[in-house]
Amino acid sequence: MKVSDFVIDFLVKEKVSHIFEVCGGALAHLLDSLYGRKDITTVSVHHEQAAAMAAEGYARIRGDVGVAMATSGPGATNMITGIASCYFDSIPAVFITGQVNTYEFKFGKPVRQIGFQETDIVKIVRPIVKDAILARDPLKMRYYLEKAFFLARYGRPGPVLLDIPLNVQRADIRPKTLISFNPGQKQPRVSPHLIKNIAERICSCERPVILVGGGVVLSKAGKELNKLVSLTGMPVVSSLLGLDAAMSNKSAFAGMIGTYGNRYANLAVANSDLLLCLGTRLDTRQTGTHPETFARRAIKIHVDIDKYELNNKLKVDFPVRADIKVFLQALNKYLNHCDLNKTRGWRAQIQRYKERFPSHNIASGEVIHPNYFIHQLSSHLAKHAVVCTDIGQNQIWSAQSLELKAGGRFLTQGGMGTMGSALPLAIGASFAKGCKPVVAIAGDGGFQLNIQELQTIVHHRLPVKIILLNNSCYGMVRQFQEQYF
Known part of the structure; x- marks a missing residue:
């Protein structure tokens, strides 16, 4: 079997239904392997940046890995902006680039280029991917692909780049002899004692607020979030990327916070006595340039899969490294005794904020706001x-x-x-x-x-x-x- 055929078979097994690409010479064998297949669709867009962003949109909706391909040189570099977006917003994606034949590499020679369109895209994108892999060995192709898809999904999701030289694409392999990738990693676990402590704090406060970030969407924790709201009566505000998860409970939703957010949402946070932050990195647009004034009277609980985001810009009382879905499943077990009447006055206050500071003005005359x-x-x-x-x-x-x-x-x-x-x-x-x-x-x-x-x-x-x-x-x-x- 040709390596390029194996790559496409692997994508199909990973349930990738569409690949977004712009054709080019260094992709020739991969494109030939895609030709005529009924189990995967090739979408030829008109710029590689658009291919990367279409893969991003696909991944966001599917909740799984999106795939885009580009040729070597300018094709690969044109995808960089889309790759970076997936990195910063934690979108699982695999970007496959064609590359010149390995015998055309300049390696350590003090020249700028040997092969036509030879560009070291692996080094260029390293700061904006979870990993960048140069697939030089045909016998490790299963390993490369399994590693790329695992890393794209595992922990905090993100993009992985796989650069495949032309002579590797056309190499003959025996799939049964290929080595596999063994991740050997597990998701972080949270202490039941810590979960119980947090639950007690939530049930004892009078003005709690849940801040929903994009991590709730990525973790597919919408059902667990809604259960948390029903058990506690807590109002929900969101970051920009947490909006669709937060809006799923319309009666509890209290708007988007931050510099460009709803005023009533910011007032809810400012007057809260407990703030449960779920899957948000609490960036400056949310907290302001003086984070010490953000929810200054609230007990702050920050839950995120990325340990480096905890106590980064904002010091909190309870930093919790966990997958949001797993955390909420555990937390909800301790919340059955919460008194919903305790927060009734607080919910009414937030409703008054919304009525006093609406975000949509009434149209007047010919001008529509x-x-x-x-x-x-x-x-x-x-x-x-x-x-x-x-x-x-x-x-x-x-x-x-x-x-x-x-x-x-x-x-x-x-x-x-x-x-x-x-x-x-x-x-x-x-x-x-x-x-x-x-x-x-x-x-x-x-x-x-x-x-x-x-x-x-x-x-x-x-x-x-x-x-x-x-x-x-x-x-x-x-x-x-x-x-x-």
């Missing part, structure tokens, strides 16, 4: 609608005022914040949803950065509904300049 428009759009969305936003004011207005129905999803980039991401995210999401409708919201600036992907939407007849908010400028940058200069 963007927040009002987004709020009205919510009532027209299907039950399981997927909304993808670009970066800029359109993202903030959507995050502040969108109301998703049960099962709805909100896809947007957090850490990288790439203008031009809405269309590729929507393409990946639409394929992941079985070509069901997806809404893409973008500004006139960001929309043009991947406008070529309109052709991908047309070619595949994808039901992507595009809402363009045209203010004839880069609105967020303009707002910043007007305020500071």
Whole structure:
């Protein structure tokens, strides 16, 4: 069997249904192995950045690994922005790049390049991936692939790059003789005593708040979160990437916090006496530049799978390294005795905050306020609608005022914040949803950065509904300049 055939067979066994790519010479054998297959679909987009971001959108919806491919040199480097987004937002993805033949490598020679389009993409992307693997040995291809998929999923998810030279792609192998990868790692365990202590604190407080981050989505802990809310009556606020998980319980949802958040959500956090932070890194946009003033009177509990995020920017009372789903399953067992009446007055206070400081203004005259428009759009969305936003004011207005129905999803980039991401995210999401409708919201600036992907939407007849908010400028940058200069 040819290595390239083995690679595609492996992807199918891992339940990868779509691969996003732009063709190139260094991918020739992999593309040939994809040709004519009915068990996996090749989606040819029109820029490698879009391929990477489509894989990101696909992974976010599927809750599993997305895959994108690009040729060597410029193809590989064009994917870097999308790779970085997956790294910062913890999206499981495997990026496969073609590479020149190993006998064309410059190795340690003091020259810049030997093979045409030879580029050491492995070294270039190391700071923005969980691992970057140069697949030089055909006999280790199973090992490379198993390692890539394990790392993409394990612990805090993220991207892995696999660089496969042309002569390795075309090499003959006997699959039964290939060595496997043995991870030998287990998820962290949490002390039952610590869980019980946290449960007692939650049940004894009067103004508790749950802060939901993207880790709740990645851990697929929505059911456990809703049970926590039903057991305790705790209001829920969210980070940008935790919105769709937080919105799943409409009666408890109290908005998005932070610099660009809802004022009533920030008031809820500021006046809380206990803050349970789930799967959020508590970045500066959430806590402000003086984190010591963030929820200053609250007992702070921070749960995250990444130990380096705990007590990083904000010192907390209970740092807990754990998978969110596992943590909540354990915590909920200790909460049956919580008195829901204890927080009734607090929930009423938050409702008064929401009524006093609404995020969507009433339309007046010919001018429609963007927040009002987004709020009205919510009532027209299907039950399981997927909304993808670009970066800029359109993202903030959507995050502040969108109301998703049960099962709805909100896809947007957090850490990288790439203008031009809405269309590729929507393409990946639409394929992941079985070509069901997806809404893409973008500004006139960001929309043009991947406008070529309109052709991908047309070619595949994808039901992507595009809402363009045209203010004839880069609105967020303009707002910043007007305020500071």
